[in-house]
Amino acid sequence: MANLLRIVVDEYVATAESVGSQSLVDKYGLDVSPATIRNWFAELEAEGYLMQPHTSGGRIPTEKGFRAYIKLFVEPKSVPIREERALRKAAGPSEDDHALRDLAKALAELSGGAAVIGSMDAQAFLTGLSQLFSQPEFHDWERVVSLTDALDRLDETMDGLRRRSLVEPKIMVGSECDFGPGCGAVFVSLGQTVIGILGPMRMDYQRNVSLLNTALKLLDE
Helix, strand or coil: CHHHHHHHHHHHHCCCCCCCCCHHHHHHCCCCCHHHHHHHHCCCHHCEEECCCCCCCEEEEEEEHHHHHHHHCCCCCCHHHHHHHHHHHHHCCCCCCHHHHHHHHHHHHHHHCEEEECCCCCEEEEEEEEHHHCCHHHHHHHHHHHHHHHHHHHHHHHHHCCCCCCCEEEEEEEHHHCCCCCCEECCCCCEEEEEEEECCCCCCCCHHHHHHHHHHHHHCC
């Protein structure tokens, strides 16, 4: 069941579409029938890990499903050399505000979401907002309003995160995310500087944890 949850989350993150039983059998060459997959879907749905947005459609992960996926499958990994080089170039030889902003822009570009940096001696800097709002989840006006309300309090939010001393990347999903229940985020701190990637709850947590670990390593060199 855990591997089926992993596949569903990976597919949903990649496509932003409900995942159907037949498509999984076809794509992954699973040695079971679509009917068997549907039975397993029903079990995961009964346990709260999946939901069915439309009666005749496939399944998508719930917040509980994302949390289980993160606990079971997300771990620090190296990013491709090309991406490490891009982050290294952006980070530059110093940790001044200009270098941090360049790093945030690189993180936003590589993650496909928004990146935010907050330091003691400057206002919080946010970049990649247009990429974030282009995600299909934010075609829902209520989610846009919820997120923009949080962004209006960005300095206050970043101050709170800075006080938490996030020595390792902290994943925040849905209801525990400071930017709204429709969002996901990954944050890490280096001294009094906090760096994070913000996206919809359907974000690639593995990739973003790895990007932030790489950024942290480069800043700490």
